[in-house]
Amino acid sequence: QVQLVESGGGLVQPGGSLRVSCLASGSIASYVMDWYRQAPGKQRELVATITVGGDPAYADSVKERFTISRDNAKNTVYLQMSSLKPEDTAVYSCKARRVGQTTYYWGQGTQVTVSP
Numbered sequence: 001q002v003q004l005v006e007s008g009g010g011l012v013q014p015g016g017s018l019r020v021s022c023l024a025s026g027s028i029a030s031y032v033m034d035w036y037r038q039a040p041g042k043q044r045e046l047v048a049t050i051t052v053g054g055d056p057a058y059a060d061s062v063k064e065r066f067t068i069s070r071d072n073a074k075n076t077v078y079l080q081m082s083s084l085k086p087e088d089t090a091v092y093s094c095k096a097r098r099v100g101q102t103t104y105y106w107g108q109g110t111q112v113t114v115s116p
Contacts, residue, residue: 002026002096002105009092009110017082020110022094024075032097033070033077037090037112047092048079052099062088084114 003025012018022033032051038044048068049057056068067080077094091111097104 002028002031004094004096004105004107006092006094006107006110009112011113011115012084013116014085014114016084016114017080018084018112019078019080020092020112022077022079022107024077024096026075027072028070028075028077028096029072030098032099033068034095034097035068035077035079035092036095037088037092038109039087039090042090044093045090050077081112084112086114088112089114 005023006020008020030052032049034049035047036044037047047059047062048066050068050070054070058066065083070077089112091109093109094107095104
């Protein structure tokens with residue numbers, strides 16, 4: 001079992017940058033890692049994914065602005081966000097999953113608010 005703890009959220013002005021982190025209780029080397037977000041009144045949205053091999057994929061809404069990365073030695077996944085917009089305001093959560101398996105793990109989320 002893997003426990004995930006997100007951190008790094010906060011209040012940032014439009015156009016600003018923020019990096020959120022997801023620290024796992026154990027090795028993430030064999031897990032695909034996802035970042036999701038959920039804004040009030042909206043469905044949860046997959047924002048970015050990074051494969052075991054380090055290949056990233058992004059939702060169209062964040063392409064060219066967000067960067068997902070992983071540091072397996074630190075059991076941590078990052079989401080670097082830049083050129084932030086008010087519509088990026090949401091709770092950001094990470095998810096760990098293994099390809100071909102139905103078990104997955106969620107963190108509790110961290111709030112990101114983009115406002116003047």
